[in-house]
Amino acid sequence: MYKIEEVSNGVCASQGFYADGISAGLKANAAKDMAFIYSDAECKIASVFTTNKMTAAPIRHFRAKGEFKTNFVLINAKNANAMTGKAGIKDIDEILSHCSEDVINPLMSSTGVIGVRLPKQKIIDGMRLFDLSVKNPNAAANAIMTTDTFSKEKAFKITFEDGSSFIIGAMAKGAGMINPAMATMLCFITTDALVSKDEMQEILDEVTLTTFNAASVDGDTSTNDTVMLLANAKSKTYQREAFKEALHKIMLFLAQEMVRDGEGATKLVTYKVTGAKDNKEAEKVAKALSDSLLVKTALYGEDPNWGRIASTVGAAGVEANEETLSISFNDLCVYDKGQLLFDGTMEEKASQVMKLDRFTISCDLGIANGVFTSYGCDLGHEYVKINADYRT
Amino acid sequence: MYKIEEVSNGVCASQGFYADGISAGLKANAAKDMAFIYSDAECKIASVFTTNKMTAAPIRHFRAKGEFKTNFVLINAKNANAMTGKAGIKDIDEILSHCSEDVINPLMSSTGVIGVRLPKQKIIDGMRLFDLSVKNPNAAANAIMTTDTFSKEKAFKITFEDGSSFIIGAMAKGAGMINPAMATMLCFITTDALVSKDEMQEILDEVTLTTFNAASVDGDTSTNDTVMLLANAKSKTYQREAFKEALHKIMLFLAQEMVRDGEGATKLVTYKVTGAKDNKEAEKVAKALSDSLLVKTALYGEDPNWGRIASTVGAAGVEANEETLSISFNDLCVYDKGQLLFDGTMEEKASQVMKLDRFTISCDLGIANGVFTSYGCDLGHEYVKINADYRT
Numbered sequence: 001m002y003k004i005e006e007v008s009n010g011v012c013a014s015q016g017f018y019a020d021g022i023s024a025g026l027k028a029n030a031a032k033d034m035a036f037i038y039s040d041a042e043c044k045i046a047s048v049f050t051t052n053k054m055t056a057a058p059i060r061h062f063r064a065k066g067e068f069k070t071n072f073v074l075i076n077a078k079n080a081n082a083m084t085g086k087a088g089i090k091d092i093d094e095i096l097s098h099c100s101e102d103v104i105n106p107l108m109s110s111t112g113v114i115g116v117r118l119p120k121q122k123i124i125d126g127m128r129l130f131d132l133s134v135k136n137p138n139a140a141a142n143a144i145m146t147t148d149t150f151s152k153e154k155a156f157k158i159t160f161e162d163g164s165s166f167i168i169g170a171m172a173k174g175a176g177m178i179n180p181a182m183a184t185m186l187c188f189i190t191t192d193a194l195v196s197k198d199e200m201q202e203i204l205d206e207v208t209l210t211t212f213n214a215a216s217v218d219g220d221t222s223t224n225d226t227v228m229l230l231a232n233a234k235s236k237t238y239q240r241e242a243f244k245e246a247l248h249k250i251m252l253f254l255a256q257e258m259v260r261d262g263e264g265a266t267k268l269v270t271y272k273v274t275g276a277k278d279n280k281e282a283e284k285v286a287k288a289l290s291d292s293l294l295v296k297t298a299l300y301g302e303d304p305n306w307g308r309i310a311s312t313v314g315a316a317g318v319e320a321n322e323e324t325l326s327i328s329f330n331d332l333c334v335y336d337k338g339q340l341l342f343d344g345t346m347e348e349k350a351s352q353v354m355k356l357d358r359f360t361i362s363c364d365l366g367i368a369n370g371v372f373t374s375y376g377c378d379l380g381h382e383y384v385k386i387n388a389d390y391r392t
Numbered sequence: 393m394y395k396i397e398e399v400s401n402g403v404c405a406s407q408g409f410y411a412d413g414i415s416a417g418l419k420a421n422a423a424k425d426m427a428f429i430y431s432d433a434e435c436k437i438a439s440v441f442t443t444n445k446m447t448a449a450p451i452r453h454f455r456a457k458g459e460f461k462t463n464f465v466l467i468n469a470k471n472a473n474a475m476t477g478k479a480g481i482k483d484i485d486e487i488l489s490h491c492s493e494d495v496i497n498p499l500m501s502s503t504g505v506i507g508v509r510l511p512k513q514k515i516i517d518g519m520r521l522f523d524l525s526v527k528n529p530n531a532a533a534n535a536i537m538t539t540d541t542f543s544k545e546k547a548f549k550i551t552f553e554d555g556s557s558f559i560i561g562a563m564a565k566g567a568g569m570i571n572p573a574m575a576t577m578l579c580f581i582t583t584d585a586l587v588s589k590d591e592m593q594e595i596l597d598e599v600t601l602t603t604f605n606a607a608s609v610d611g612d613t614s615t616n617d618t619v620m621l622l623a624n625a626k627s628k629t630y631q632r633e634a635f636k637e638a639l640h641k642i643m644l645f646l647a648q649e650m651v652r653d654g655e656g657a658t659k660l661v662t663y664k665v666t667g668a669k670d671n672k673e674a675e676k677v678a679k680a681l682s683d684s685l686l687v688k689t690a691l692y693g694e695d696p697n698w699g700r701i702a703s704t705v706g707a708a709g710v711e712a713n714e715e716t717l718s719i720s721f722n723d724l725c726v727y728d729k730g731q732l733l734f735d736g737t738m739e740e741k742a743s744q745v746m747k748l749d750r751f752t753i754s755c756d757l758g759i760a761n762g763v764f765t766s767y768g769c770d771l772g773h774e775y776v777k778i779n780a781d782y783r784t
Contacts, residue, residue, distance in 0.1 A: 051707070051709075052703060052706040052707045053705070053706040053707075053710075053711075053712040053713060054702050054703055054707075054712070054713070054714050054717075055706070080699075082699065082702075082703070083699060083702050083714050083727070083732070084732065085714060085715070085732075113699060114697075114699025114700070114702060114703055115698060115699040115702065115727065115732060115734060116732075116734075117732070222703060222707075223702075223703050223706060293685070293771075297775070297776055300776065305506075306507060307472075307474065307475060307505060307506025307507040308506070310446050310474075310475050310506060310507065310615075311444060311474070311506055311614055311615050313445070313446065314444040314445040314446030314447070314615060315444045315445075315446075315614075317443075318445075319445070320445040320446070321445060321446070322446050322475050322477060323477070325446075335475065335507065338477045340475070340476065340477075340507060340508075340509070342507060342508075379685075379776065380776055381773055381776050383685075383689070383776075384689055384692065384771065384772055384773050384775075384776060385773075
């Protein structure tokens, strides 16, 4: 038996972890643009990276190191250090050579524009402003934001009946390019749990599938996506089930926050797909729905256009037919196994659901027992505005 | 030896074909909303339909008939007759029972809103306005439009050295939901060539792959997509190579016109992918590029953000790496096998290309010899406006 309760302090909630965000002049107006996470004890690392073949330099730098422990991650916004070749990796080595002596195997993570070399000197100068004894998790969470409109943090304390406990804390950035197959999202998770490297990697992989990989803003997959889990074991406590449950809660929260803060998004919609041939087919449908431009724009218009939902299900490349399909907006069934239920009264009710900030669209395919749930947002003028003029 | 020359009159260019468009009160303001194509001799039929599992009633009606010839197709806009179950098919039978006596095995094709029964009486009343002796192809092409902003027609005459000739004419509607795997597009092609049913089906399938299936507006696939080729053999002339070449010219033109008239589109962009592991992988990349929201919005913003091109190539799920990739905007190479060429001067030149109405983005993957070319447009505020409020 254990209880999971929310605690404050994000990535600094876990014992022995420190973080801060500073301005190195990468963003305009002296906004915070560089962050660190530091642990006063060495950390095991679990990670999930982008599947994009144009993997950014920080990820290739990480992978080239082989097996290692670390206690320091440097994160910068505004420049992704992607498509920068071997020079991009050398830049990281040079920057990290300026770390303080307390730092072991330092890592770097970047987000921002692709195809431009890092402003090395600015970053090295910025690092002088780091104070590794500071716990300022919100400043760190703010510094890593790009087009995010709010910072994303969460921490849980897991307490057992004997009074022992451990903590998992996290921060993330998302907003652009969020996608089922990972996106320009960075997520850093700290824990003082006494977990083995292999076990935490296994759990991280599993939890990613139903959280970050079930969240979509625009269907693109970035060069830099990173989820990194650092464990310093300082609590000397661990239990697999509790760890997994708490990690899932954190990652689901952050994934939903990212979608809710999708570029220009005004709604968080849960797509609950049931009755598919198998879970894989349910996943295809759920992701097709959260990716569909026609569905997203109908959401933005608060138009209960269930025909687009049906059409998207039909186009998902899975077993489906109109005679067994049912579609609901929250508890309101708008199409039931071939029955056209939609009339003026129902349209009025459905429109009320569409006006909510958060609601669920359920599709039961009526074929077998496959299930999957994905998370998506609407797409409106703000998305176009943000993305038509992002680089400049 | 043969020559292919453009002729006027769209679907009525081929001998023995008649067409007109009338208003049956389905669209507002007495706009034309119903069309017919009639041939005074029976036609063999070749067809390509949507891959969407929620196949609309007209397509299921067609498929249920088995092997047959026809001389009449009725087309309506504003209502897709999709998700309407068996009742939707009965509606078609009832409507077509009101055809004139000259008509053999009449067909129906629909485009518009999903999930609403056809306004049967309006359509039956509208059919009384049809005059099968009229050749008014542009009225027909206008009547089938939905969110299209211009009608789409083309015809070619193919003449051989001995003076014999045949004609292929066509009309299409597109605009919304255009997608590599077919879309709410209808395309009707007439020919007086003396072609066998099997051969014209084989050629139609092949030509579709590099024309309509290589065109993308928003990545969705509708319930109603139809390409129908009607051949009445009246010219008594045929030659495979000439037929295929002319059909390809017509379908490529119409596919490009659809993309150019994509909802809110301001640009037609050709994505020429070369150097992929094989043609299949090149196709994946080309379609990923024409579907990417981030690429589309960058185009709309006329922002030469080649990093998004690189990132989309990397995310396409094919063999690719930054050391062998090259990217060009028309003839301007902006990234060359790991070399960051982009500077202020180049940005200025690239911006000039981005301002064009039509240009080509070339990606050479530098892996092997796979090639594919796709066609896409930008995505801007008009798309959002059109789709956020389509049904209402």
